[in-house]
């Protein structure tokens with residue numbers, strides 16, 4: 001199995017889930033500017049040109065980070081990355097995955113946009129992102145992880161997206177529960193392994 005990724009981006013969530021599931025996988029770094037990898041033209045792998053993409057051992061591809069996380073969870077039920085299919089809890093976890101993907105991830109993407117000026121980005125952060133950070137901080141005040149006491153796949157995705165905030169000048173130090181969540185996540189072997197591997201391949 002191969003994960004197409006780029007250091008410091010949303011592919012980190014897939015890597016964390018793969019480690020949590022005890023899966024072995026290779027990483028293939030994608031150069032966003034040239035849309036190439038060591039294998040050649042990345043657009044031939046995925047015409048969407050974005051990561052993450054998981055290539056299965058039979059050659060099939062899975063795209064879309066939130067879907068990759070569901071695939072990893074369903075292939076490795078013992079890892080409890082998501083509640084069982086059909087359970088009420090499953091839909092709670094999917095609510096989080098969807099919220100992180102469509103609101104948090106794509107909201108944070110606005111802050112990296114080359115098409116917007118800094119004033120517009122600041123107004124967007126104040127009006128759109130800060131209330132979402134407050135909502136998450138409040139939830140984490142009474143929950144160690146998004147789904148309660150135990151880690152699940154949406155946590156790795158939330159951690160990934162929140163880890164971008166310093167890069168775009170957003171200070172979350174006043175959100176104590178988020179800070180504790182980030183520290184809790186950074187203590188996990190899966191996160192440490194994924195981070196180390198990304199650093200090794202970043203150069």
Ligand SMILES: N[C@@H](CCC(=O)N[C@@H](CS)C(=O)NCC(=O)O)C(=O)O
Pocket residue numbers: 009010011032033049050051052063064065066101
């Ligand atoms: N809909 C995709 C979006 C993934 C996405 O935004 N990937 C970004 C990195 S976080 C990317 O590959 N950007 C490269 C580019 O835009 O050139 C998903 O949820 O997986």
